[in-house]
Every structure is written in structure tokens, then in C-alpha cells.
Amino acid sequence: MFNIIGAIFAGLFVGALARFFYPGAVEMGWLATILLGVGGSLLAGLVTHRGKEGFHRAGCLASILGAMALILAGRLIGWGGF
Template sequence: MIGTIISAIVVGLIIGALARLVLPGKQNIGIIVTIILGILGSLIGSFITYKVGYNNANGGWEIIPFVVGIVVAAILIAGYVAVTGRRHKVAR
């Protein structure tokens, strides 16, 4: 269980970056927010995948939780950008 959580966090770092690449346009968010949302996407994606009944009986790299994590992270990033909006600093 702990190994799954740690690997989901490490993979979440990668997932956050890949989710931003999947989304069209430029997202005005920082790297820390990207990492946090990638980790959340990875954890939520892994949770959903295993609750649905996924079992990696053959061993090896688990591609399904990885892809689901990217999709969830992309949804989280899109939601974050929609909620925060595009804030521009106005020079005075």
C-alpha cells in the first residue's frame, strides 16, 4: 500500500507535465501547482482504476492507471484554470 502511494506521487510529477502537454493552449499556472495537480490526478486515477477492478495479473508497467491519471490530472488542471481565470497584472 505504501509503495503504491509513493509510486503514485513520483509518477504524479510526470503526469502533471504530460497533462499540461495534452491540454490545448497555454495554462497560466506555475510548476508547483502543476506538480500538486499531477500528484492528485495520479492518486485519484489509481484509486478509480483499482476500484473499477483493474488487476495487473501479468506484472510489468501498469499503463492503465498511468493513462487514467493523465486524464484526471488534465481535468483538474482545466478546472483550476477555469476557476482561477486568466489573471493579468496591469502595469500602472
């Protein structure tokens, strides 16, 4: 239970920082910000994992960069929320 709550707060923190550092306005609600942060952390974890055994958490900076990459991908695809 605490892992889920921790992931929600970490996702909110990472998503909010990614929205802050991304150039231009990124309009989305709290739930979308949390999902953006969690998705950015997962993306950064996949990139930094590079085939090693076990689960390795990505750093905060890598998670923010992963979330910013998701914002960019959403804008390139043309999703309205990004």
C-alpha cells in the same frame, strides 16, 4: 522516504504531460505541476478502483487524463492558476 520521492517525480512527470496535452496554455509553477500530477493520479485511482478491496495504482494514461480533468475543473470553477 523513497515512496515520497517517487510520488514527487511521478507527479512532476504526469503533471507535465497533462499540461502539454491539455489544449491551450496552462500557466503554473513546478510545485503546482507536481500537485496536479499527484492529484490526477489520486483521481484516476479513485475512478478505476470502483469499490475493490485494497489499493490499486492507476495507469499512467489514466493519471494524465485525471490531471487533465483537474485542469478543466479548475478552469470551470474560475481558479486563476488554471
